[in-house]
Amino acid sequence: MSDSEFEREPEVFREMHQAALAALADVQPEPGVAKPDPILTASGIRRSFGGLVAVDVDHLEVQRGTITALIGPNGAGKTTLFNLLTGFDRPSSGKWDFDGRSAKRLRSYQVARAGMVRTFQLTKALTRMTVMDNMLIAASAQLGERMWAGLIPGLWKAQEAANRERAMELLERFKLIDKREDYAGELSGGQRKLLEMARALMLEPKMVMLDEPMAGVNPALKQTLLEHIKGLREDGMTVLFVEHDMDMVHEIADWVAVMAAGQLITEGTPDQISSDPRVIDAYLGAHHDAAAH
Amino acid sequence: MDWHFVFSQALTQAIGPTMLIYAIAAIGLNVQFGYTGLLNFGQAAFAAMGAYGLALAVVAFGLPFGWGILIGFGAAIVMALLLGIPTLRLRADYLAIVTIAAAEIVRRLARATVWSEYTGGSDGMRGFSEPFFELSPYNPDANWSVLFVSMDGGRLIVDLGIVDFQYSSRDLWVMTVGWILVAIFLVVVGLLVHSPWGRVLKGIREDEEAVRSLGKNVFAYKMQALVIGGIIGAAAGFIFALSRANVQPDTFSTDFTFYFYVVLILGGAARLFGPVLGAALFWFLFNLLSLTLNQGIRSDLIPREVLAPTQVGPLVFFLMGLGMVLLLIFRPQGILGNRRELMLDVR
Structure with missing residues (x-):
């Protein structure tokens, strides 16, 4: 985001958000569906560790200016996909564009410089x-x-x-x-989460990738964090976050992508997702360990 | 028991040429280990690059002294690049393994018989230091006296009453250059670690993944730290070679590196003056112990059945090792370190 964008009135961004929501309203809740104005477009992303295919996503687009949640049971490959998109891991195959540029060959620090900044599931505050x-x-x-x-x-x-x-x-x-x-x-665990988010904003990113921002945060602080995440969208940033807590997803996400066993099984608005039998299957189905949740 | 002699000698050593070798090498190590968290266990090899670079250039190839210095620094840079390129992308412990092995390779190569006509094999080399001492401004025949400072046939004597310091004119020149180098390195390292560049190094020490996620080219920073520390290590090698007017391969063993670590940890890692204070204290205590034990035996305070003169050396090392263990238990942050910082690390 440039300085001039920083100075824009919040109403402008609110309008932009309304526009983004309106744009998503016509998008069909199907896995890999095309979005009107994607900031991130990924195709054929595959990462295998030996015989195990951790991620195998045919197509995924993230709409600019929205908060998109990436959910799925443990071991679905969410964090691995995050690591791939942010250059912290290399895919076996696949390509993706970020903000109109191919990001496949970028190293992690170059991804950050290009405007896609991530946080970590286990906060990485620089302690000393x-x-x-x-x-x-x-x-x-x-x-x-x-x-x-x-x-x-x-x-x-x-x-x-x-x-x-x-x-x-x-x-x-x-x-x-x-x-x-x-x-x-x-700092306490929650404060470290806040610091990590604030620190990411120092880079003036276009897109913020939050890996389980609510993990290990006490309920009192959760609401504060939620407001801050909404604040990112109000500042014109795109947010993609990994989360387990469906309540939280419902509260802030504009769009939800669901992964299971490395694949993108469905996409849609939070309401569409919570009534989707494929999602319930993925979380509670016979093949998956529901006890973990 | 001559306490005056014991303390005079120990204090003389505490700011003398040998202490300077430890101080300079540890300043380099501080950049690598203290600030960046790079486990370089081959600092002795960087010193060897300096010492052998100089000696080979002057003795074996007949180059001028100045070229020897440049070649010594150049060799240290090349070694840092060779070690860093394959290992700095890997986890921290790989650098430790590779550097310790590389240091042994360097030592073995230096003592190999294949090219001993150049390197002198295990006997090492001499005859490269005269151009250095010719530059000395100190007159080896000087005789004068001002208050408590006097020159007696080129020997400087600073008599403070309870203790005195004595240095030969050659030591004096080595110390002059050595302390100037210490001052220069402290200024340069001080400026660097208090700059945004130094902040990135500290960030890498804390968590390099986090620093990478903030758009920093971690590999390049680690390489720069390795090279800077290696160059400073080579300077320590020059002082080592020149103060003794010879180089010998076996003096660059891994023990040498571990003394640098002791010095750094004793003084306080990631503290600008830690290496200098640590080196002074380490070398003071080492000499104090040896001299006290030797004097004790000589004046029959310690019976020879309890401690023979030949056992003093090993006992001093034992006691220094014990001291190091106690230091790590009771004051792991070293003399200048910050306890608050260290507590965080343990958590």
Whole structure:
């Protein structure tokens, strides 16, 4: 997102969201269905570990400006698909475009630079660094991150100050401002989730990929996190998240994609999905271990 | 029991040429291990690159001294690249395994008989240090005295009453250059680790996947840290070779690397002055123990049936090892380290 987009009024984004919803209203609830304005288009993605095929997705599109949930029972391949799309793992075959560019050959850090930033199922706070340093490290295109320039503080002090200001705004928004000089390792599990999300925003991403954002978060904080995720959409970002909790999916997702045994079995709005027999089958069917949920 | 002699000698050593070797090598290691979390167990080999690069260039190939220095640094850079390219994409422990093996390979190659006409095999090389000492501004025949500082035939004596420091004019020149190098490296490393570049290194130490997810080319940063630390290690090799005016392959064994780690952990890893303080303290304690035990035997305070003079060396190593264990239990963050940070790591 560019600076000018940041300055847009929230109403503009709300309108954009309404438009996105309206666009999705005509989309058929079928696996791999085409969307009017996809930011991410993946085809034939396959990842096998020896004989085990962990992911085998024929086609998946994610509509720009929406919150899309990726659900499925344990072992469905959701996190593996995440890792593939974000460059943290290499597929056996397949290709995908992100924001009009092929992203298949990009390495993980290049994916992040291209505007698709992820978080992790087990939060990865940089524990022995302050909350502020956790934020500052995420800012993109820092001149001071080049070794030679690092030696000359005059070259990067101004950029650093600007980044610090932006970090303060984000920490304010995520209620972490009082913790900014604490070590990230001193934060509670929920606060680390908030920090990870705030940190991802330092990159000004176009798309945020959240891997189980609610895992291990106490119920009191869940509502706060939900609001923050909705806030991402209101800022014009596209969100794709992995989740188990159907209530949460119902509350915030505009669209839901369901995976089982590595395949995309269906897609649709939350209402369509909860009445889909294929989904119930996947979660409760004889072939799957429902006890895990 | 001559306590004046014991403490004078130990303090003289604590800021002397040998301590400088440990301090410089540990500054390099601090960039790699302290800040970036790279387990380089081959720092002795980087020092060997410097020492042998210089010695081979000057003695075997007859190049000028300055070329020897450049070749020493160049060899360290090449070695960092050779070790880093295959291993830095892998998990941290692979670098540890590869560097420890590489250090042994370097030592074995240096003592191999195949090219001993160049390297001198296990005897090593000498005769490369004269150009260095010719640059010395210290007059080896100087005789003067100002207050408590005096020169006696080129030997510097600083007499503080309760202790005195004494250095030969050659040691003095090595120390001058060595301390200037320490100062330069501390300034450079200090600027680097307090820059956004250094912040990325610390991030990699904490969790390289997270740093990757934030758009940083982790491999490139790790490589830069390995090279910088290796260059500083090569400088330690120069001081080592020059202070002794020879190079010998077996002095670059893995023990050497482990002393650097002891120095770094004692002083405090990821603390700018940790390596210097650690080196001074390590070498002071080492000398204090040896001198005390030797003096104790000489003045019959320690009966020879209990401790023979030849057993002093092994006992000192035993005691230093014990001290290291106690340090890791009671003050694992080292002298300058931050306990609060360390508690987080344990969690």
